Amino acid sequence: MSVLLEAKNVSKMFGGLKAVSNFNMTIDKGELVGLIGPNGAGKTTAFNLFTGVYQPTTGIISLDGQSLAGMKPSQITQRGIARTFQNIRLFSELTVLDNVKIAYHTHLNYNLIEAVLRVGRYMKQEREIEDNGRELLKIFKLEDKAGEIAKNLPYGAQRRLEIARALATRPQLLLLDEPAAGMNPQETKELMDMIRWIRKDFALSILLIEHDMSLVMGICERIYVLEYGSIIAQGIPDEIKKNPEVIRAYLGGEA
Amino acid sequence: MNALRKADLKAIIISLVVFVVLQALLSTNSLDAFWQLNIILICINIILSVSLNLINGYTGQFSLGHAGFMAIGAYTGAVLSVNFHMPFIVSLITSFVTAAIIGGLIGLPTMRLSGDYLAIATLGLGEIIRIVIMNVNYVGGAAGFMGIPRHTNFAWAFFVMLFVLFFIKNYVNSSYGRACVAIRENEIAAEAMGVNTTKYKVLAFTIGAGFAGVAGCLFAHTFYIIHPSSFTFLASFNYLIMVVMGGMGSITGSIAGAFILTTVSALLSNWPELRMSIYALILIALMFYRPQGLFGNIEITSLPVLKRFKGGKQK
Amino acid sequence: MGIMDQFLQQLINGISLGSIYALIALGYTMVYGIIKLINFAHGDIYMVGAYIGFFCITILHWPVLPALVASMILTGILGMLVERFAYRPLRSAPRISVLITAIGVSFFLEYTMMYFVTPQPRTFPSVLEDAAYHFGPFVVNNQQIMIFAITIILMAILTYIVQYTKVGKAMRAVSFDTETAQLMGINANRIISVTFGIGSALAAAAGVLVGIYYNSIDPLMGIMPGLKAFVAAVLGGIGILPGAAAGGIILGIIEALVSGFISSTFRDAAAFAILILVLLFKPSGLLGKNTNEKV
Numbered sequence A: 001m002s003v004l005l006e007a008k009n010v011s012k013m014f015g016g017l018k019a020v021s022n023f024n025m026t027i028d029k030g031e032l033v034g035l036i037g038p039n040g041a042g043k044t045t046a047f048n049l050f051t052g053v054y055q056p057t058t059g060i061i062s063l064d065g066q067s068l069a070g071m072k073p074s075q076i077t078q079r080g081i082a083r084t085f086q087n088i089r090l091f092s093e094l095t096v097l098d099n100v101k102i103a104y105h106t107h108l109n110y111n112l113i114e115a116v117l118r119v120g121r122y123m124k125q126e127r128e129i130e131d132n133g134r135e136l137l138k139i140f141k142l143e144d145k146a147g148e149i150a151k152n153l154p155y156g157a158q159r160r161l162e163i164a165r166a167l168a169t170r171p172q173l174l175l176l177d178e179p180a181a182g183m184n185p186q187e188t189k190e191l192m193d194m195i196r197w198i199r200k201d202f203a204l205s206i207l208l209i210e211h212d213m214s215l216v217m218g219i220c221e222r223i224y225v226l227e228y229g230s231i232i233a234q235g236i237p238d239e240i241k242k243n244p245e246v247i248r249a250y251l252g253g254e255a
Numbered sequence B: 001m002n003a004l005r006k007a008d009l010k011a012i013i014i015s016l017v018v019f020v021v022l023q024a025l026l027s028t029n030s031l032d033a034f035w036q037l038n039i040i041l042i043c044i045n046i047i048l049s050v051s052l053n054l055i056n057g058y059t060g061q062f063s064l065g066h067a068g069f070m071a072i073g074a075y076t077g078a079v080l081s082v083n084f085h086m087p088f089i090v091s092l093i094t095s096f097v098t099a100a101i102i103g104g105l106i107g108l109p110t111m112r113l114s115g116d117y118l119a120i121a122t123l124g125l126g127e128i129i130r131i132v133i134m135n136v137n138y139v140g141g142a143a144g145f146m147g148i149p150r151h152t153n154f155a156w157a158f159f160v161m162l163f164v165l166f167f168i169k170n171y172v173n174s175s176y177g178r179a180c181v182a183i184r185e186n187e188i189a190a191e192a193m194g195v196n197t198t199k200y201k202v203l204a205f206t207i208g209a210g211f212a213g214v215a216g217c218l219f220a221h222t223f224y225i226i227h228p229s230s231f232t233f234l235a236s237f238n239y240l241i242m243v244v245m246g247g248m249g250s251i252t253g254s255i256a257g258a259f260i261l262t263t264v265s266a267l268l269s270n271w272p273e274l275r276m277s278i279y280a281l282i283l284i285a286l287m288f289y290r291p292q293g294l295f296g297n298i299e300i301t302s303l304p305v306l307k308r309f310k311g312g313k314q315k
Numbered sequence C: 001m002g003i004m005d006q007f008l009q010q011l012i013n014g015i016s017l018g019s020i021y022a023l024i025a026l027g028y029t030m031v032y033g034i035i036k037l038i039n040f041a042h043g044d045i046y047m048v049g050a051y052i053g054f055f056c057i058t059i060l061h062w063p064v065l066p067a068l069v070a071s072m073i074l075t076g077i078l079g080m081l082v083e084r085f086a087y088r089p090l091r092s093a094p095r096i097s098v099l100i101t102a103i104g105v106s107f108f109l110e111y112t113m114m115y116f117v118t119p120q121p122r123t124f125p126s127v128l129e130d131a132a133y134h135f136g137p138f139v140v141n142n143q144q145i146m147i148f149a150i151t152i153i154l155m156a157i158l159t160y161i162v163q164y165t166k167v168g169k170a171m172r173a174v175s176f177d178t179e180t181a182q183l184m185g186i187n188a189n190r191i192i193s194v195t196f197g198i199g200s201a202l203a204a205a206a207g208v209l210v211g212i213y214y215n216s217i218d219p220l221m222g223i224m225p226g227l228k229a230f231v232a233a234v235l236g237g238i239g240i241l242p243g244a245a246a247g248g249i250i251l252g253i254i255e256a257l258v259s260g261f262i263s264s265t266f267r268d269a270a271a272f273a274i275l276i277l278v279l280l281f282k283p284s285g286l287l288g289k290n291t292n293e294k295v
């Protein structure tokens, strides 16, 4: 299998704080990888580096062999990385459907004149994203909420909408930042099944941050463990489970 | 598609009816000169408030420099008409282009700022534009620019206004407008959805500035004279108030805001000081009891009452 | 007069004007620091202060210092009333509504004042004899000495209040984090009210001093200086008291130099140009720290 995302010796400093140091990671096409670690380990920072929200202090991140250095988040999204946010960032005053429609942005190519005169590609493409959007909402059991204002959705539905929205950008790699946070066990289980299914059906790679280790163990093929900004272990779930460093980091830190 | 076209057709018919009625009133001299002028002013102010709404209401970028772009359009148009004897339509288009270009050039660096910083920077830029104009003798300096032909009649004002409304309405209902609204709602998420936020902010600013320029050009050709003091930041406040009063993110609201404020200020024009005190109290009361403005971010076409009459599937 | 002498003279003029801006800017920055409001009515509070001082001197025939103190007290109360009745009810409203309300209050103060005192400018009585003193190359007149002295005294008092008194500490706590301050038992509403009172009193002092310096006051006199003072506050780093003071003085000097050496018509443009440069290159102001949003 070929490598999709590669991070080489990536570090990020915030003032004196080294949030991520010497970070190395590869994700193959179609892989479902987990990134775990205690709070403040630098997981979200890693996502922010992959998506161009922050530029790395040192190191190189590349997608499909091409460096992402200096790119704005929107350019990186256009190249095929989509993400959700740990602290939900929906377009909260807009409808559920409009949230998804915005995410089709880069796939619309009608120009300003066509838009203002509503001719040419405008009509066709607008209808397409309307249909595709509703289709996508159906997958996430949001179809009957299409007209609701996003901020009025229950918490779990908001998290699902964030994933739907990310998928609407048609990514090759989907980054999920603690998608199960705040969900009850039943919702969490459904979400995990859904993630597995998305990966197959949309044929993409997924990198999943989860605070809860047992959860990730169930669905990820490979896992990276981060502590104080450094990767302390990586491997298949069974190896990670037995790794003494991981046990110390988790049990020592959490108990 | 048919539904859309039908809605468009309705809008066109309603606009024409409004135009014919008002034009009839004007032609038969049923309105005195003062109100004839104010009807034109309402059209101009609608252009200003709707175009500012694109920047402030839809894109969420707090601009307080709208009067500056209006000034650019006013002076560009006046110079073309007076010194170069251009047809009015050429003055109007050139006013748009000039104000849009300057708006874009200003927007490019300033759109990095946000919130209050952007507000105060645009306020400052608007004032700089005005002060520069005030120091250019070619356009009359502080004394003002005189002898501008009175090309702006009701028909011009009304149809240019319709064009601007049509443009902005369709703009905000396209991927361009969705990008703007996404920026307003959450800039970081907008970027993450692939929206080049800088591009769309600058674009909204450019278009908004351009239409302010058009309004300025209409304004200049309404009176015989224009004056730098018509374009101070207090004028920008006035257009902002129209937008907020009507509702940020509602075109209907901007129309209502411009209409109400222009009318109120015309009605009270006999009592200059009292007028402003009352105006101020209305403003404060409005913010107390209806901070989201008269229409919030809703359009009249999507109000529940009207929906019932439309019937069938709506957009 | 040589170019150097002229430069030094403009410097003195600039510091005088800058002291006025600084006094107004302090109120702006305190209010912004505590409730994040660009209080566009602040310049009009300064105008009201000038009129109260004017009436104390002309009608009540008070000497200048009691007039100054009376104006500061009454205007301080006015500031607290404005906060109480116009801004406090909107504490949880969108910020744009509060801003529009501030513009409304500004218009209201200007035109209500105009209704009562007419739009004509009033001549402020000359309360100090005209005298100029030579300090080496500098020439300083009585009015300027008074402006410097009063500005320094007021800034010293303000520093004392903010740094050493209980109210001052509470002000800093509320402006740092209103919710936490409230959890610690601080009555945020009272502190915000006090902040408006102090800020307005400082603006009133500036108003009276301007009357003495320029001899003329009118109901719209607050618009431009109010705006300039906000520029000064942003220049120094909004929310930072020494920043407002420094920003005011710097702005005053720049304006005096531009009027003296280029043209007084470009004075205002220069102020705004500086503002925009600062915003573009160091948006947190000269004395501020850059912060960024965590994602």
Ligand SMILES: Nc1ncnc2c1ncn2[C@@H]1O[C@H](COP(=O)(O)OP(=O)(O)O)[C@@H](O)[C@H]1O
Residues within 6 Å of the ligand: A014, A017, A019, A037, A038, A039, A040, A041, A042, A043, A044, A045, A046, C292, C293, C294, C295
């Ligand atoms: N923008 C920022 N500025 C300063 N420090 C930051 C910033 N973002 C994250 N950090 C710090 O970096 C460290 C890692 O944070 P984060 O990546 O959010 O951890 P995790 O997602 O693993 O819980 C924390 O100490 C956090 O405080």
Ligand SMILES: [Mg+2]
Residues within 6 Å of the ligand: A043, A044, A045, A086
């Ligand atoms: Mg995190």
